[in-house]
Amino acid sequence: MATPTATAPLSWRRDVPVPVNDAATDGTVHPRYEHFLCSSDPALIQLDALGAAMASDLLWWASPLEPETLAALVANSVCLGVYHLQNAEDERGAMVGFARLATDRVTFAYLTDVYVLPAYQRRGLGAWLMECLRALVAGGSVPGDADGATASKPGWPHLRSLWLIASTPAAARMYTRTLGTEAVARYRSTPGEPNSGMILLEMVGPSSGMRTLMKKEKKQRETAAEKGDGSVV
Incomplete structure (x- = not known):
């Protein structure tokens, strides 16, 4: 019996500058950086965070799902999560964004359930999430990727x-x-x-x-x- 083509997990990193007013100096604005990881690794998906988003107005088209149903949804899709890292080298962090492909993993895909939490919007994370998704399915690199090891992949050639x-x-x-x-x-x-x-x-x-x-x-x-x-x- 044929099985769907497996898609090896990919990941990308981005450092986002956040202006901060340092009161200890002369009041000039000094940038600091927040660190983010985008990954297609299903093991990183945080079902509690996804369930909370689906039960909120953020995903107005969705409805709350039981944990086992939510786990099946993730297992039967290709998902990308965006994670806020405490340190640039971390491999895990709080999930603050998400996108899901309902797909046969070969020829067809339908994109749905895309979100970035309101507290993390206006950082370009939504556009970055889509750039990572395009690299996943169409190949190529992601502009500004901080992880050179996964900067370019072949994508899905039969899509x-x-x-x-x-x-x-x-x-x-x-x-x-x-x-x-x-x-x-x-x-x-x-x-x-x-x-x-x-x-x-x-x-x-x-x-x-x-x-x-x-x-x-x-x-x-x-x-x-x-x-x-x-x-x-």
């Missing part, structure tokens, strides 16, 4: 597409900037209000059928043009 729904235009723009998504439809729009509803987005994968079709059609056009001007094909 056809990744889908998600954005609730606001601002969120859609962030996903487009970080994941390279394209808006393909409005979801649950209000009749008579063309810009209402949520936005369905697609990130095209390297094995997209549409991409293959477009390449084939381009080749056919080039061949037809060469035949038309007398070139030898």
Whole structure:
């Protein structure tokens, strides 16, 4: 019996400058750094933190889940957690962000349950989380990664597409900037209000059928043009 392709856990690190007013000096602002880890290691996921987020207004589309159900959700998904580290070298910390892919781990993925706790927003962590996710599925490096050992990975070469729904235009723009998504439809729009509803987005994968079709059609056009001007094909 075939089993899903295993995805080895990946991790990335980032140091975020936080301005601090040092009263012991002349009042100038001295930067300090907060340290964060983003990892796809399921062993690091903190179910209590995830359960609290799902039971809150932060994930308004979710509902509270029993611990065993929550554990099954994580086990049957590819999850990324963002962790606040006390020291740059730490391997664990409090989970402050999360994203989940419902996926076969080969050709298709649906992104959902994305959040960063309010106390840790406005640090660029949401965009960084999406950059790490893109590196996980599409390969490549993450800008500003502080962990060179996992700076570049091959991704999922047979991925056809990744889908998600954005609730606001601002969120859609962030996903487009970080994941390279394209808006393909409005979801649950209000009749008579063309810009209402949520936005369905697609990130095209390297094995997209549409991409293959477009390449084939381009080749056919080039061949037809060469035949038309007398070139030898």
